[in-house]
Amino acid sequence: MSRNGRGFEPRIVGFLCNWCSYSGADLAGVSRMKSAPNLRIIRVMCSGRVDPSFILRAFQLGADGVLVAGCHPGDCHYQEGNAKALRRVLLLKRMLRDFGIDEHRLRLEWISAAEGERFAAVSTEFTEQLRALGPLVLARRAEVA
Amino acid sequence: MIRLTIDGKTTEVERGTTLLHAARFLDIKIPTLCYHPLIKPFAACRLCVVEVKRSWGMELVPSCHVACQEGMEVSTGSSHVLAARRLVLELMLARWPNVPILRKYAAELGLEKPRFASPLRDEREDACILCGLCVRACDEVVGASAISFAERGIGRRVATPFNLESESCIACGACALVCPTSYIKFEAEDHRGKPPEFLLDPNTAIYMPTAQAVPKVPSIDRDSCIHFQTGGCQKCVEVCEPGAVNHKMVDEEIEVEVGQVLVAIGYDTFDPTPMAQYAYGRLDNVYTGLEVERMLNSTGPTGGRVLLKNGKPPRAVGIVHCVGSRDENYHRYCSRVCCMYALKFAHVVKERSGAEIYNFYIDMRAFGKGYEEFYSRVLNEGANVIRGKVAEVVQAGWSKQKEGALLLRCEDTLIGRFREIPVDMVILCNAIEPRRDAEQVGRLFGLSRSPDGFFLERHPKLDPVATMTDGIFVAGCAQGPKDIPDVVAQACAAAARMMATISKGEVEIDPVRAEVMEEYCSGCRVCSALCPYSAISYVAERKVSQVNSALCKGCGTCVAACPSGAMTGYGFTDRQINAELEGVLAV
Ligand SMILES: Cc1cc2nc3c(=O)[nH]c(=O)nc-3n(C[C@H](O)[C@H](O)[C@H](O)COP(=O)(O)OP(=O)(O)OC[C@H]3O[C@@H](n4cnc5c(N)ncnc54)[C@H](O)[C@@H]3O)c2cc1C
Ligand code: SF4
Ligand code: SF4
Ligand code: FES
């Protein structure tokens, strides 16, 4: 997988909540829907478990994009974990700008267990968007390395 | 007790009993006009006169007003008495010759034509005979005093102050109820009063909710009870012999401690008013499913007969399936019970009224045991089933013959044509929807709801009656639309699950739980504010937070928020997730 120029395949980390989005991803698979294979999924019980530091760590470790996906508002299995996730993601987006990371590299989506199609669409679309943005280059990381 | 003799019969009555009551107790009939059992006697009409033996001879007295006295001898049918009553009626008939109640009494007394003529002669059948019952009902019973007698002598009449619309009138209708000639009529005005027709609702202030109500006692509707508006009336208290009516009762809150709860709050039905094309609430004889259930009920307002608003049976009835269900604009889901109850209506309405039946369906969902067979039976009985959504319900036309008739416009997708079908009655099989307070109830018990708004079970196949909150179960339409057999099955399953926990004596919990590593906890309490299950408490002695692992569901929201890294979530610790991150990004 080349990290520059043509043939660039973005590396995306997806934090999916156990009850909706992870099941949605499962459904996409079971229903044999086509989607970009770039997403590397980490299951969490609820989108509210996603500590912003995980997202920063993902970028630090070389992810080009991070997807946080949870249940639709009102559907969170733990009532409002997704509302907490929304707050955290919005705040983190502001910080990303300060770090010189395009805020579009972080994406929050609501995907229900029944929305396999939507899951496939989101991962494909996000992959295309990141492909257009190109690889994430972190100045500091270059120095340290 | 007082002993007296009426028409030769001796009786004992309580002190204070009037002669009229004593006579009625002995089954002796005395005509009355200005008397009403719930209103104080007034003795205005003198029709109820009887003869009482006094030391000086016989005296004529109004029986409605005079109390019984020890040793009284009373005659209610002497020629003297009858002559007096005839005279009273003659005088009244001279003025009000056509009032039915006067004519009835006159006929009973063998009075054919009054001897007198009156310049005040009033030919109306519903003339006011100035008995004053309405005025006294309004004042004494209701306590509103909105009407009274105005003017004197030949000008005397019942009126509101200055003949203007009264602001004290509470539109209770008591005056119209007691009026013996229907001079006072009760009609709804646009801006006040109640609709003239209460076809499907209780129409009294104190009523039995349904014939099968549990507990089987009447309840009082505060909004229509006169006592709650004026402080008066309380006639129900007077007539209730066991003294069971109590207007001072207030709602009580009773606390019961339980370990498990079955949430079975059921459903509401979709209000079809917004679907203006179906004319519900706009045209007469357009009903919802529940209204028709009421009508078909043998203890309901029509005694189970299928009737139009004009009291006649319908000639043709249209039954519209899927109103608000399977509709992108309202509810996308299928309400599951409507097709079958629509077929039940087709069968029952046809049986009771002989009307021609048209069912309009999208797909016929006869899904349960014996249901398809029932569908065939209804078809064999001659119901017309038309596959297509009804586009609109309109008034059929203005000719006398078509008056009140409705026209259903629809597409018959099986023959590929638009059709117009004239009917007298339209039944809208409106959707089942989550109860209006499902959100609050859900919040109370920590329940999630699926996008359709019904409570979400823990797992649709493996755990269909449990919820994400341990000890809280769901059953019935609260969990999703279903019919009674399914509701009962689900409820039994939930009850069995609850019994199992009780007999086991202990509960199992998931291993995914949060825990505070006390040595790192600063006691900031960021976590406890976030926990949706109030699982985190603060231990003041040690100045740390603590997770109650029986309440914690393991969402991890607190773990993500803890600024000290003191909160950790088993199965999803920071170390585990970071290791996963390193793993997935290694290549
Ligand atoms: C027009 C119509 C016709 C139907 N005909 C049929 C039929 O012929 N055959 C059939 O099998 N099914 C029929 N059904 C379906 C049937 O009505 C339902 O399946 C059944 O009533 C559902 O039972 P339930 O106990 O889940 O809910 P419900 O019957 O709605 O009972 C819920 C109960 O909970 C109470 N409640 C609500 N909130 C609270 C609260 N917060 N605290 C305490 N109590 C509360 C309510 O007062 C109510 O008594 C019909 C439905 C409709 C609309
Ligand atoms: S957030 Fe962390 S440090 Fe603060 S009270 Fe909770 S466990 Fe302790
Ligand atoms: S993991 Fe969730 S449920 Fe458990 S204590 Fe933390 S916030 Fe509450
Ligand atoms: S469980 Fe899916 S967002 Fe909370």
Ligand code: FES
């Ligand atoms: S009924 Fe007794 S006077 Fe009228």
